[in-house]
Amino acid sequence: MSGFGNVGPPVPPVTPGGRPIAQVRKGPLTRIGPPNRGRIGLHLVIVGLMVVWLLPTIGLLVNSFRTRADANASGWWTAIFPPWDFTIENYIQVLDQSGLGDAFVNSLFISIPATIIPVVIASFAAYAFAWMDFPYKNVLFVIVVGLLVIPLQLTLIPILRLFGDLGIAGSFLAVWLAHTGYGLPFALYLMRNYMGGLPKEVFESASIDGASPATAFFRLALPMSVPAIASLAIFQFLFTWNDLLVSLIYIGFNIENQPLTLKVANLVNSLGGNIQLLTAAAFVTMILPLIVFLGLQRYFVRGITGGAVKG
Amino acid sequence: MNDLVMAAVVVLGIPALLVGYILGIEQLLKVFPERRRSRVRPWLWLLPALTFLVVFLIYPAIGTFVDSFKDRSSDAFVGLANYEYVLTNSSVIGAIKNNILWLILFTALTVGFGLVIAILVDRVRYESTAKSIIFIPLAISFVAAGVIWQTVYAYQPPGQPQTGPLNAIATLFGGDPINFVRNPSTGTYSLIIIGVWMWTGFCMVILSAGLKGISVELLEAARVDGANEWHVFRHIILPLLMPTIAVVATTMVITALKAFDIVYVMTAGLYDTEVLANRMYQELFSFNQFGRAAAIAVVLMLAIVPMMIANVKRFREQEAVR
Numbered sequence: 001m002s003g004f005g006n007v008g009p010p011v012p013p014v015t016p017g018g019r020p021i022a023q024v025r026k027g028p029l030t031r032i033g034p035p036n037r038g039r040i041g042l043h044l045v046i047v048g049l050m051v052v053w054l055l056p057t058i059g060l061l062v063n064s065f066r067t068r069a070d071a072n073a074s075g076w077w078t079a080i081f082p083p084w085d086f087t088i089e090n091y092i093q094v095l096d097q098s099g100l101g102d103a104f105v106n107s108l109f110i111s112i113p114a115t116i117i118p119v120v121i122a123s124f125a126a127y128a129f130a131w132m133d134f135p136y137k138n139v140l141f142v143i144v145v146g147l148l149v150i151p152l153q154l155t156l157i158p159i160l161r162l163f164g165d166l167g168i169a170g171s172f173l174a175v176w177l178a179h180t181g182y183g184l185p186f187a188l189y190l191m192r193n194y195m196g197g198l199p200k201e202v203f204e205s206a207s208i209d210g211a212s213p214a215t216a217f218f219r220l221a222l223p224m225s226v227p228a229i230a231s232l233a234i235f236q237f238l239f240t241w242n243d244l245l246v247s248l249i250y251i252g253f254n255i256e257n258q259p260l261t262l263k264v265a266n267l268v269n270s271l272g273g274n275i276q277l278l279t280a281a282a283f284v285t286m287i288l289p290l291i292v293f294l295g296l297q298r299y300f301v302r303g304i305t306g307g308a309v310k311g
Numbered sequence: 312m313n314d315l316v317m318a319a320v321v322v323l324g325i326p327a328l329l330v331g332y333i334l335g336i337e338q339l340l341k342v343f344p345e346r347r348r349s350r351v352r353p354w355l356w357l358l359p360a361l362t363f364l365v366v367f368l369i370y371p372a373i374g375t376f377v378d379s380f381k382d383r384s385s386d387a388f389v390g391l392a393n394y395e396y397v398l399t400n401s402s403v404i405g406a407i408k409n410n411i412l413w414l415i416l417f418t419a420l421t422v423g424f425g426l427v428i429a430i431l432v433d434r435v436r437y438e439s440t441a442k443s444i445i446f447i448p449l450a451i452s453f454v455a456a457g458v459i460w461q462t463v464y465a466y467q468p469p470g471q472p473q474t475g476p477l478n479a480i481a482t483l484f485g486g487d488p489i490n491f492v493r494n495p496s497t498g499t500y501s502l503i504i505i506g507v508w509m510w511t512g513f514c515m516v517i518l519s520a521g522l523k524g525i526s527v528e529l530l531e532a533a534r535v536d537g538a539n540e541w542h543v544f545r546h547i548i549l550p551l552l553m554p555t556i557a558v559v560a561t562t563m564v565i566t567a568l569k570a571f572d573i574v575y576v577m578t579a580g581l582y583d584t585e586v587l588a589n590r591m592y593q594e595l596f597s598f599n600q601f602g603r604a605a606a607i608a609v610v611l612m613l614a615i616v617p618m619m620i621a622n623v624k625r626f627r628e629q630e631a632v633r
Contacts, residue, residue, distance in 0.1 A: 046431055050444045053508065057447070059476065060459045075474050076462065113321050118363075120329045125360035134353035138630075140361075145626045147368050149619045151569050153591050153608040155367060157385075157601055158374035162366075181367020184360055213352060214337045218330075242452035244572045248592075261454045265576050268458065275462060275474070282458035286451045293450035297443065300450075301516055 064090055064279035071276040090280035098277070100263060100284050107241055107259040107285075109172055114179035114240040118187045119233050121180065123225070126191030127217050131203055141192065147185040155182075156249050163250060170254035178250055179240050187232055194228035195221055230299040238289055238300075260285040332359070372612070378605035385601050393606035403607070405583060406590040409499050410614075413506070413567040413586060420507045421563050422556060425514025429522055430544070432515075442519065446512030453509070453572030460505045461577070464491040495583035502573050502584055510566060514559045521555035522548070558625070561618045568614050587611050 062076040065086040070079060079085070095101040128134070129141055159178060163169040198221065206216045222229075240246075244261045251257050258266075264281045271277050293300060336355045340348045382389045397403050428445055432438045448456060465475030466488055473479040478488040491501040525548060533543050571588035574580055580589040587607055594604035 042431060042434060046428075046435060046441055049428060049431075050441055053445050053448070055476070056459045056463050056508065059462045063462055072474065074472055075476060075479050077476065077479075109318065109321075112318075113325060116322065116326055117329075120326055121359045121363065124329075124333060124356045128353045128356035132349075132353040132356065134350070137353075140357075142623055142626065144364070145623050146619050147364060149565050149615050149622060150368055150372060151565075151588070151608070151611050151615060153569070153571075153588055154375050154612050155371035156375075156591075156595065156608070157378055157605055158371035159367060162371075177363075178367060181363045184363050185368070188360060212337050213356075214333050217333070238450060242454075244452065244454055244575065248575075261452050264458070265454050268454075268461075268576055275465070278458050279462060282455040286455045289450045289452070290447070293447065294443075297446075301446075 060279045060282060063276055064283050066090075066276050068274060068276050072273075090276050091284070094267075094277055094281045094284060098263070098267060098271075098281065100260065100281055103258055103260045103263040104284065106172075106257055107261075107288075110175050110179075110247070110259050111237055111240040113172075113176045114183070115233055115236045117176060118180045118183040118236060119229060122184055122187035122191050122232070123195075123222065123229070124217075125188055126195050127213075127221050129188070129192045130195040130198075131216075131221070132213070144185050144188050148189060150185075152182060152245060160249060170251055170257060172257060174250045175246060178246050179236075179243070182246065183236050183239065187236065190232050191225065191228055194225055198224050227299065227302065230296070231302045234292060234296050234300050238292065241289060329359070375605045375608050378601060379609045381602050381605075383600045383602050389602065393602045394610075396603055397606050397610055402585065403587075403590055406580075406585040406587050407610075409584065409586050410568060410570070412499055413503055413570050414564055416500070416503050417506050417510070417567040417570075418560055418563040420503070421510045421514045422518075422560050424507065424511040425518050425559065426552075426556070428511065428515045429519040430548070433519070433522055442512075442515060445515055448509040449512045451509075454576050456505055456509055457573055457576035460501075460508075461492075464501055466490040466493075492577055492584075493582050498578060498582040498584040502570075502577055505573050505577070506567075506570065510563065514563065517559050518552065518555055521552050525551050557621075561621055565615055565618050568611060 059076045062079055063071055065088065066076070066079055067085065067087055067089070070085060095104075129137065160169065163174045168174045202220055202224075203216055206220055211219070241259075242261065243259075244265060247259050247262045248265075251259070251262065264278075264285055267278060267281050271281075333356070336352070340352060340355075343351060378385050379393055380388055380390065382392075428441075432441045435441070463475055463477060465473070466478055467473050467475075469482075469487055473482050473488055477491065482488055489497065491497050530543050530547060533547055538546070569588055570586050571592070574584055574586055574589045575592070578584045580586075580593065585593075587610065591604045591607040591611070594600040594607060
């Protein structure tokens with residue numbers, strides 16, 4: 001997640017075969033009663049947890065707008081009371097001098113193709129797994145399920161050699177290819193579960209009407225799978241945007257192509273004492289994932305709860 | 312400008328190429344007789360995906376396995392020497408111990424908090440807001456999370472004003488400030504807490520989805536029969552949620568074993584915080600020890616194999632129900 005960093009693909013679905021949970025309960029497990037002492041305790045605990053989970057990020061945001069002198073002299077919580085003395089100087093400095101502006105573009109350059117390619121390729125293969133017959137189909141898919149948990153570490157050395165031999169080490173192409181390979185097991189898993197759940201009759205009647213599999217795929221399967229594609233695309237985008245390990249290994253010291261995560265990880269060492277700059281840099285890496293997440297949360301959650309992504 | 316042209320080519324060109332591939336297949340298949348077509352077609356649709364899986368996962372996994380029996384530059388076979396190093400070198404053993412600590416604490420805390428929060432927020436009207444807030448850290452990178460927690464753990468020498476909230480609280484009550492991260496006795500725990508902050512939301516979302524599948528009538532019936540809330544939880548909710556908890560816990564164990572980014576960003580493995588994935592990176596890029604790095608990767612994989620088997624078993628059971 002990314003926020004996945006190097007965590008690999010998420011879990012198999014909660015529901016059998018990725019079908020939607022039979023009956024999703026709308027109400028709570030207990031009837032919501034009138035406020036009493038027990039319920040006040042409940043609210044206090046939940047609000048307390050929300051505050052604990054939010055405060056670290058708020059601290060980051062506040063620190064990123066403070067001057068160096070302030071950030072080193074007092075805690076961020078003292079800055080939220082007047083007189084305010086906030087500045088956007090930190091952002092100007094990290095975007096310009098530290099090169100985060102370029103790194104932001106690099107991150108986009110890495111993430112967008114590294115999202116599109118596996119989604120498209122997985123859709124083809126998922127359609128074949130769901131609606132075509134061929135020998136060893138089940139064995140092959142079980143292998144895909146097994147590959148879901150392979151640690152990237154197991155692949156680094158041979159792939160690094162391969163990229164060296166091909167002369168593409170340090171290039172965007174190397175990272176696109178690697179992300180596609182690493183993202184495919186989950187992409188295939190999610191897409192196949194979803195496509196397999198589409199109504200059989202639709203494809204049967206299309207076939208009777210003389211539509212080729214390609215037509216059935218582009219005209220029927222793909223449009224009907226938009227929710228799953230959306231979940232998958234968001235997932236893969238966040239995964240590649242937040243990735244550190246793959247860029248670290250395959251782009252490494254090719255400074256021109258370094259994405260945000262790699263740049264900021266290096267800044268942590270070089271800017272050590274300048275917490276106001278570091279926090280600004282970190283927020284630059286977070287802004288896009290936060291927008292994607294808050295805007296498309298529904299699809300994101302559906303992707304995580306596995307194939308349970310019915311319309 | 313050049314970048315924009317390249318971006319357009321990549322974003323539009325690659326999908327066009329792939330779509331063209333599928334359309335091309337159908338043209339190509341017209342050459343074959345009808346019966347042959349349906350036999351060849353699936354393999355052509357699978358070809359791009361299978362190629363990537365073989366080239367980027369299966370072939371390198373086998374390659375790494377072979378490399379783990381070779382010397383530092385992968386020239387000559389050295390038998391089990393690399394494994395002997397992994398199992399006897401004190402820093403590698405330290406990394407293994409930290410991985411075990413990660414595995415136990417990270418899994419227990421993420422699943423535990425996730426379960427408790429899922430159950431608690433189920434009872435309030437602002438459930439979705441609460442869940443979003445717990446869930447947000449999962450959307451950001453470990454690198455950003457590392458910086459966020461540097462501000463939380465910030466340490467100044469005693470006597471100076473503390474800029475980190477934890478040490479500010481500690482000194483407020485007369486305690487000494489603690490250098491949480493750069494201290495061998497607290498380092499790994501501090502890093503695990505960052506991981507828990509990030510991944511609890513993941514567990515919560517899945518467990519919450521499982522919780523929504525439990526019928527309220529069943530619980531009401533138990534309550535009418537005189538069961539208190541703890542009994543309802545212990546004897547009805549928990550057993551029904553068990554399969555979901557197993558799924559979540561498996562994923563967390565794998566996440567814990569693969570931990571890399573947090574350690575890389577926060578300490579680079581210093582202060583006794585090293586884990587296997589970081590050690591492997593060190594062997595690879597700092598020491599140029601390819602054989603040892605490969606052996607560490609294989610050990611990591613071996614630890615994950617039981618989870619892999621569990622996943623495959625679960626998948627087969629689900630398919631049988633289908």
